[in-house]
Amino acid sequence: MAIIDSKGRLFGKINILDLGAVLVILLVIVGIFIFPGGSGSVAQVGGKTVPIEVDLIVRGLNVLDTKQLYARGFEKGGKTKVIIRNQPHGQIDIKSVEELPRTILVPQPDGSIKQLPEPDRSNSFSKDLRLTLAGKAQITDEGPVLGNSKVKIGMPIELDGFNYNFNATVIDVRLKEN
Structure with a gap:
């Protein structure tokens, strides 16, 4: 056979x-x-957890009434959900919220340029904000990690809450040693 x-x-x-x-x-x-x-993210292996503060800037947030934005916890002492690179991190504390004044550059007769406050416009719904978020991050050789995503200056972060969802850009990352 x-x-x-x-x-x-x-x-x-x-x-x-x-x-x-x-x-x-x-x-x-x-x-x-x-x-x-292996289980878990490679970025989390061997890192220690430390407090972190992340400064964000929001340019041109279109909002009718900023009081409505602040009414549901989007204020100093509140919390917001953070999404980094489409990966939800969870909630993080809002340490401060500052509305930045809008300015314009005005040429002067001597050829210099002066930065002056933008004239009030009745239909201006665009706001600039500076936010500081505080939480805990793991420190790796490549930098701080929130959730499973590295946090670096220049990267976009999505903020989500009861009555808002918008993107901000990281402008500073500060680590607080224990």
């Missing part, structure tokens, strides 16, 4: 392709359950 017959069956009973598929499935199952690999 031949090991493989004319129809490609092993010992006349099992198709070789079916046997190969079953072996691949078994190897995948063994690989998943016997050798699962």
Whole structure:
């Protein structure tokens, strides 16, 4: 009796392709359950947790009434949800919220430029804000990590709350040693 017959069956009973598929499935199952690999984010391995403050700037936030924005916890002492690179981090404390004045550059007769407050406009709904958020981050060789994402100057962070959802940009990261 031949090991493989004319129809490609092993010992006349099992198709070789079916046997190969079953072996691949078994190897995948063994690989998943016997050798699962490391768990967690690579960025979190070996880091210590320290308090962190992150300064954010929001340019051109279109809002009708800033009092409505501040009415539901978006204020000093409140909390906001933070989303970094589409990964939710959770809630973080709001240490301060400052509305920045709008200014314009005005050329002077001597050729210099002077920065002056923007004239009041009745239909100006665009606001600039500076925020400071405080929380805990893990420190790695590549910098601070909030959740599973590194926090660095220049990166966008999404803030989400009861009546708001907007993006801000990191302008400063300060680590507080214990």
